[in-house]
Amino acid sequence: MLEKIRRSYDARRLRKKSRALGRHFLIAPTPGLTIDLSEIGADQEASTAKPCVISFGTRDGFYDRFCETLQKSCDAHGVAHSIETIPPCGRINACLFKPSFIKFKLLTLNRPVIWLDADASLEGEVSLPNSKWDIATLSNNRESEVNKKAAVCIAFQPTVASLRFVETWEGFCSSQWTAPGLDHERMNYTREVMRGQYVEADLSPYVSGKIVRDSGRKKEFRF
Numbered sequence: 774m775l776e777k778i779r780r781s782y783d784a785r786r787l788r789k790k791s792r793a794l795g796r797h798f799l800i801a802p803t804p805g806l807t808i809d810l811s812e813i814g815a816d817q818e819a820s821t822a823k824p825c826v827i828s829f830g831t832r833d834g835f836y837d838r839f840c841e842t843l844q845k846s847c848d849a850h851g852v853a854h855s856i857e858t859i860p861p862c863g864r865i866n867a868c869l870f871k872p873s874f875i876k877f878k879l880l881t882l883n884r885p886v887i888w889l890d891a892d893a894s895l896e897g898e899v900s901l902p903n904s905k906w907d908i909a910t911l912s913n914n915r916e917s918e919v920n921k922k923a924a925v926c927i928a929f930q931p932t933v934a935s936l937r938f939v940e941t942w943e944g945f946c947s948s949q950w951t952a953p954g955l956d957h958e959r960m961n962y963t964r965e966v967m968r969g970q971y972v973e974a975d976l977s978p979y980v981s982g983k984i985v986r987d988s989g990r991k992k993e994f995r996f
Contacts, residue, residue, distance in 0.1 A: 825886050828890065884931060907938065
């Protein structure tokens with residue numbers, strides 16, 4: 774019991790420290806020059822490769838533990854993953870860094886990627902739509918009146934249109950004042966701004982019942 778209290782106290786202390794550090798942490802790199810893939814085109818072999826779950830968490834004694842849980846859940850279901858930790862920073866900074874991280878992984882892994890928030894975990898093997906698509910999104914069954922799609926889980930193909938979507942999202946997240954809300958709201962705003970420039974698929978049937986968020990906590994939610 775005492776050990777549990779101590780861990781809880783340490784986690785609160787580290788979160789308080791990370792919020793203070795967040796005031797000095799870069800929010801997200803401002804995209805000054807987009808990557809020109811117009812003459813290269815999409816890699817067909819990369820598009821058919823097995824997907825990789827990607828995510829990051831702050832090294833604050835709290836979210837890095839979530840990362841470990843997510844990694845173990847991926848291993849348990851045979852799902853490839855590339856999950857990392859970043860220096861402690863405030864919540865706003867971490868949320869707005871999401872599209873920059875996704876862009877980096879999309880370019881370096883050269884395969885379909887599935888973003889999962891660090892506080893989520895898998896309860897089964899996930900699959901992707903067989904049709905032609907650039908991004909695949911999950912219906913928001915918690916706050917659909919605010920955000921039609923949930924940014925807790927998004928899949929991206931290694932295509933030019935997908936990269937353009939992420940770069941636009943990254944632009945809206947390059948400053949706290951660029952657009953209202955955080956990563957979820959700005960992702961949905963990007964969907965509207967770029968309508969017709971990418972192919973979107975519904976990811977819900979392929980991950981339904983296989984993702985749980987905040988497992989074991991009062992606000993646990995299943996998709």
